[in-house]
Amino acid sequence: NAGVTQTPKFRVLKTGQSMTLLCAQDMNHEYMYWYRQDPGMGLRLIHYSVGEGTTAKGEVPDGYNVSRLKKQNFLLGLESAAPSQTSVYFCASSRFGLAGISYEQYFGPGTRLTVT
Amino acid sequence: AQTVTQSQPEMSVQEAETVTLSCTYDTSESDYYLFWYKQPPSRQMILVIRQEAYKQQNATENRFSVNFQKAAKSFSLKISDSQLGDAAMYFCAYRSGRVTDKLIFGTGTRLQVFP
Numbered sequence: 001n002a003g004v005t006q007t008p009k010f011r012v013l014k015t016g017q018s019m020t021l022l023c024a025q026d027m028n029h030e031y032m033y034w035y036r037q038d039p040g041m042g043l044r045l046i047h048y049s050v051g052e053g054t055t056a057k058g059e060v061p062d063g064y065n066v067s068r069l070k071k072q073n074f075l076l077g078l079e080s081a082a083p084s085q086t087s088v089y090f091c092a093s094s095r096f097g098l099a100g101i102s103y104e105q106y107f108g109p110g111t112r113l114t115v116t
Numbered sequence: 117a118q119t120v121t122q123s124q125p126e127m128s129v130q131e132a133e134t135v136t137l138s139c140t141y142d143t144s145e146s147d148y149y150l151f152w153y154k155q156p157p158s159r160q161m162i163l164v165i166r167q168e169a170y171k172q173q174n175a176t177e178n179r180f181s182v183n184f185q186k187a188a189k190s191f192s193l194k195i196s197d198s199q200l201g202d203a204a205m206y207f208c209a210y211r212s213g214r215v216t217d218k219l220i221f222g223t224g225t226r227l228q229v230f231p
Contacts, residue, residue, distance in 0.1 A: 033218070033219075035221075040125075040223055041223060042120075042207055042221035042222055042223045042224055043161075043207065043219070043221040044221070045218055045219070045220075048218060058218065088159065090161065092161075092219075104163050104166070105163075105219060107160065107161035109158070109159060109160055110159045110160075
């Protein structure tokens with residue numbers, strides 16, 4: 001199993017450009033998440049999905065869009081990149097957690113994005 | 117809203133010694149879960165240990181153990197017999213007991229291990 005993979009690993013964008021980050025998991029997990037990690041701020045949730053075709057906003061959703069057309073993929077889009085979106089982006093996935101049961105979130109290796 | 121606070125930006129320990137990383141959290145919920153994640157220089161997030169709030173017994177995983185004080189909302193990580201490979205960023209995280217399963221992270225503690 002590859003677990004959670006992210007494409008690309010590094011990217012440099014100019015202000016105003018658009019791009020899509022791809023997250024793929026091969027563990028048949030229902031839940032998927034996108035986080036961003038900034039120095040001194042830990043990881044913050046951008047968007048998440050509890051199943052194919054569903055998405056929801058997290059803590060810092062502005063400037064991002066997501067789609068979950070297939071259960072194994074979760075895409076994060078930046079329509080018009082800004083320098084404030086320079087960050088490391090992590091994707092994660094987990095099994096469906098019934099109340100009282102918590103399953104581990106498995107993280108991808110991260111994507112370092114620089115917006116100039 | 118729930119918050120997670122790690123008040124130690126950096127810690128250091130001698131190899132083979134013991135170190136404790138602090139974490140406090142704020143919540144009004146009674147059902148929740150707490151985690152410690154390790155992030156080495158490779159950036160990969162690795163789950164170290166987890167604690168269910170309804171369990172009174174502190175979780176342990178080999179050299180890693182927690183001191184969970186529910187009333188004080190404190191969740192510290194103790195690393196015994198520290199090894200050079202333990203050097204990393206450590207993040208404390210909170211998850212609500214509700215189904216949505218979102219993690220709320222602290223700002224992290226950078227642990228250095230000296231030979």
